[in-house]
Amino acid sequence: MNVLVFIEQRDGRIHSASFQLLTLAEQLAGKTGGRVEAVVTGQNLGDLNDAISRGGARKIYVVDDAELAKYRVLPYCTAVCAAIEASKPKVVLFPTTFMGRDLASRVAARTRAALAIDCTEVSLDGDGITVSKPMYAGKFSGKFKLAPDRLQIVTVRTNAYGAAPPRANEGVEVQAVSLPLRDSDKRIAVKEIAATGSGVKDVTEADIVVSGGRALKTAENFKIIYALAEVLDGAVGASRAACDAGYQPHTRQVGLTGKVITPKLYIACGIDGAIQHLAGMRGSKVIVAINTKKDAPIFKVATYGCVCDLFTLVPLLTEELKKMRAH
Amino acid sequence: MRILTIVKHVPDSNVPIKVRPDGTGIDTTGLKYVIDPFDEFGVELAVQLREKRGDVSEIIALTQGPEKAAETLRVALAMGADSAIHLSDPIFESFDELFYASVIAEAVTKQSTPFDLVLCGKHNIDLDAGAVGPALAEFLDLAHVGAVTNLEITPDGRRFTARRRIEGAEEVVEGALPALLTIEKGLVEPRYPSLPNLMKAKKKPLTVLTSKELPGSASHKASAQIAYVTPPPPRPECKFIEGEPAQMAHELVRFLRDEAKVL
Ligand SMILES: Cc1cc2nc3c(=O)[nH]c(=O)nc-3n(C[C@H](O)[C@H](O)[C@H](O)COP(=O)(O)OP(=O)(O)OC[C@H]3O[C@@H](n4cnc5c(N)ncnc54)[C@H](O)[C@@H]3O)c2cc1C
Numbered sequence: 001m002n003v004l005v006f007i008e009q010r011d012g013r014i015h016s017a018s019f020q021l022l023t024l025a026e027q028l029a030g031k032t033g034g035r036v037e038a039v040v041t042g043q044n045l046g047d048l049n050d051a052i053s054r055g056g057a058r059k060i061y062v063v064d065d066a067e068l069a070k071y072r073v074l075p076y077c078t079a080v081c082a083a084i085e086a087s088k089p090k091v092v093l094f095p096t097t098f099m100g101r102d103l104a105s106r107v108a109a110r111t112r113a114a115l116a117i118d119c120t121e122v123s124l125d126g127d128g129i130t131v132s133k134p135m136y137a138g139k140f141s142g143k144f145k146l147a148p149d150r151l152q153i154v155t156v157r158t159n160a161y162g163a164a165p166p167r168a169n170e171g172v173e174v175q176a177v178s179l180p181l182r183d184s185d186k187r188i189a190v191k192e193i194a195a196t197g198s199g200v201k202d203v204t205e206a207d208i209v210v211s212g213g214r215a216l217k218t219a220e221n222f223k224i225i226y227a228l229a230e231v232l233d234g235a236v237g238a239s240r241a242a243c244d245a246g247y248q249p250h251t252r253q254v255g256l257t258g259k260v261i262t263p264k265l266y267i268a269c270g271i272d273g274a275i276q277h278l279a280g281m282r283g284s285k286v287i288v289a290i291n292t293k294k295d296a297p298i299f300k301v302a303t304y305g306c307v308c309d310l311f312t313l314v315p316l317l318t319e320e321l322k323k324m325r326a327h
Numbered sequence: 328m329r330i331l332t333i334v335k336h337v338p339d340s341n342v343p344i345k346v347r348p349d350g351t352g353i354d355t356t357g358l359k360y361v362i363d364p365f366d367e368f369g370v371e372l373a374v375q376l377r378e379k380r381g382d383v384s385e386i387i388a389l390t391q392g393p394e395k396a397a398e399t400l401r402v403a404l405a406m407g408a409d410s411a412i413h414l415s416d417p418i419f420e421s422f423d424e425l426f427y428a429s430v431i432a433e434a435v436t437k438q439s440t441p442f443d444l445v446l447c448g449k450h451n452i453d454l455d456a457g458a459v460g461p462a463l464a465e466f467l468d469l470a471h472v473g474a475v476t477n478l479e480i481t482p483d484g485r486r487f488t489a490r491r492r493i494e495g496a497e498e499v500v501e502g503a504l505p506a507l508l509t510i511e512k513g514l515v516e517p518r519y520p521s522l523p524n525l526m527k528a529k530k531k532p533l534t535v536l537t538s539k540e541l542p543g544s545a546s547h548k549a550s551a552q553i554a555y556v557t558p559p560p561p562r563p564e565c566k567f568i569e570g571e572p573a574q575m576a577h578e579l580v581r582f583l584r585d586e587a588k589v590l
């Protein structure tokens with residue numbers, strides 16, 4: 001049973017979640033004597049094959065075309081479908097990113113596949129795939145069996161699986177696939193990609209996220225949150241109350257109507273832990289809550305709790321980390 | 328310009344949800360439902376487009392769901408949609424986004440006049456997927472733009488420029504109508520329907536379609552079957568760190584480094 005992994009790249013940088021998928025693909029394919037294959041789509045991709053191979057792929061389908069220079073769902077969908085045609089896999093894995101969700105859904109519709117989005121567990125069960133995925137704003141996890149009579153398409157939550165350390169390149173097979181572009185694939189053009197947040201990492205990209213809530217009281221006060229995020233090389237997030245009050249832009253909002261993230265470490269400062277906020281971060285590996293109210297619901301999901309004024313503790317924490325880094 | 332806005336009836340995020348004793352789904356008895364917050368953005372956008380432009384001739388809201396989902400259509404009508412379509416049949420019920428999209432696509436294709444703009448939420452707060460919009464676009468052979476945070480349509484109503492949110496950046500894309508857009512938070516602020524408008528909504532036309540009118544949908548099988556629903560994996564009990572603030576900071580860093588190993 002071959003498993004095809006979609007390697008997400010932008011400007012020649014592979015999204016780290018792609019390597020996590022290669023590890024999962026090996027677990028799935030290994031059980032059946034199948035092969036881990038990868039598809040990478042874009043322009044000028046030659047340099048990426050080594051990294052993809054060291055991540056565990058045995059064969060790489062490369063769709064390299066000027067029309068794929070920037071992500072656009074229609075040409076990318078056509079490119080991935082061409083690779084599926086060539087690879088004839090049983091399962092295709094995508095990362096649960098903006099690109100992965102968007103593309104996997106369209107590819108699944110075009111190939112009339114079975115689809116499951118944002119899975120935290122993926123296993124082989126007889127002739128098909130069984131997955132677990134969050135439902136009802138993360139309040140539950142649902143177990144689903146995909147209809148085995150068709151292609152299985154799954155997007156996998158970032159950090160649900162760890163990436164294996166890179167291995168030696170054992171000589172990977174590379175197949176160039178040409179892009180059977182249709183005129184209708186050109187209906188949308190990308191004009192510009194505008195970075196948001198002046199160079200600060202986005203919450204969806206960082207392993208560590210420090211978030212502030214309404215307790216911060218002003219936009220200015222967020223500077224202590226930024227200082228802590230900086231020593232941790234992390235990103236800054238916020239609750240909806242903090243975004244709605246204008247302390248932070250909506251792009252930083254974590255939660256039901258914000259971003260859903262699963263970093264290794266999430267530090268919630270002055271965030272109460274409303275169910276809609278938990279929906280966005282309860283899957284984080286380690287959660288630290290700093291709150292003056294001992295019965296705040298955030299402590300129900302926290303790994304470590306500090307009942308303390310954030311304006312006192314956050315700067316001390318930043319100093320402590322600086323000291324640790326200096327050693 | 329004709330606008331179709333797709334809405335879903337979902338459990339209110341504020342209320343606790345219980346699992347059915349057999350574990351195969353949630354207990355919906357007495358559960359409070361609302362219009363999905365992302366779909367509410369879609370309806371609001373449609374209504375604002377009509378208020379700003381002279382050329383929006385019709386706004387139709389469509390849902391697929393049980394009888395009670397008509398309440399969500401009434402909300403859309405009270406916000407300003409002209410008429411509503413309710414796809415309602417037990418065989419339409421599933422946990423499969425592709426199945427939903429194929430049923431909705433069949434209903435849309437049956438409409439006498441095509442739509443210039445189809446609006447969906449970025450994702451729904453029940454299945455947490457965001458798959459229905461892109462899949463529906465594929466089935467209708469429309470281009471789509473996902474997670475739109477800003478939209479401008481040219482005065483002639485032929486072309487649009489949209490901003491869409493991606494990791495750490497925003498893409499500015501341009502295309503022609505017709506198209507399907509999925510709406511992200513921040514594009515518009517939904518209005519509360521006023522009492523008179525809620526009353527008026529009761530008189531607006533609402534058409535119910537079943538598998539009799541949509542025979543094609545019955546021939547598709549859902550691609551995903553739910554086995555059971557469980558609470559998310561339990562999190563370990565919170566370890567409270569005591570002491571003076573300085574000591575607390577010191578201890579916390581030690582735990583994060585030596586115990587949790589995340590530093
Ligand atoms: C449909 C819907 C969608 C929503 N989506 C989201 C979403 O995506 N994300 C989101 O976050 N919310 C969302 N919400 C809102 C959510 O219900 C809460 O209102 C919001 O999360 C509260 O933000 P907060 O915790 O910052 O503020 P508050 O509830 O005001 O909590 C502030 C916390 O800070 C603590 N505090 C105060 N001063 C200090 C201090 N000096 N030091 C330490 N602690 C202090 C308080 O004890 C309190 O716990 C949504 C709501 C709805 C209805």
Ligand SMILES: Nc1ncnc2c1ncn2[C@@H]1O[C@H](COP(=O)(O)O)[C@@H](O)[C@H]1O
Pocket residue numbers: 333334335336363365366389390391392424427446447448449450451452454455456457458459460
């Ligand atoms: N049963 C349904 N009825 C109407 N619209 C739906 C339905 N399911 C999904 N949608 C639409 O598709 C979007 C994405 O849904 P989902 O893929 O389930 O997250 C929603 O915001 C709705 O606009």
